[in-house]
Amino acid sequence: MGDTPRGGTAAPAADRPDRGRARDRQLSIGGVLAVLREEFPEVTISKIRFLESEGLVEPRRSPGGYRKFGAADVERLARVLRLQRDHYLPLKVIREQLDAEPADGAPAGAAAAPHDPRVDRAALLRTAAVGEEELASWEEFGLVAPDADGLYDADAAAVARLVAELGSYGLQARHLRGLKAAADRDAGLVEQVVGPLRRHRSPQTRAHAESTAERLIELSARLHATLVRSSLRVSGG
Incomplete structure (x- = not known):
């Protein structure tokens, strides 16, 4: 059977x-x-x-x-x-x-080698293909910030690339303050949902908090993009 x-x-x-x-x-x-x-x-x-x-x-x-x-x-x-x-x-x-593992994968049960995805300031400038003045402007408006070690994590590098690409259309850091404020508000909403999960006694529940946060971030981004498109259609008549 x-x-x-x-x-x-x-x-x-x-x-x-x-x-x-x-x-x-x-x-x-x-x-x-x-x-x-x-x-x-x-x-x-x-x-x-x-x-x-x-x-x-x-x-x-x-x-x-x-x-x-x-x-x-x-x-x-x-x-x-x-x-x-x-x-x-x-x-x-x-x-x-x-x-970060070899293409054929690590042996079953083996722990992956520690990998630090952070980059220093010079590497971030190269990644975003911008100058020191532009990066300083992004930091002034809170779009990008180094950590306590003076390094930039993967999210900071991704933000830098996106801000640089937006800059090619004439959008400067001061134009993006509203996006940063909206992102901070969205982060607060996500924290309301996952905060209690992260503080739960169950290890499985705490682990579930991370996947829940990732899903909420994805949904928030999709909602934001849809609302922008909707607003453009309305304003365009």
């Missing part, structure tokens, strides 16, 4: 939760769910889709548009879930660790 995954009915014969067989074929998202539930009974299809949207896994697509996960995809997802569960790492850090 076939095994039944926890929380659901038996998986189709082609997608049974068999690690050995998973190495030899491409799995649908339902098949991946069945495999992962052996170790992570709480995982859901929505969770797998979310991890995909965050760039943690990139399954190939069939001609019909269906996801097809290979053995490497399944193992990568398992490692992501393990790092969240056992080490409470945020997805951003997990992605940086996995992306």
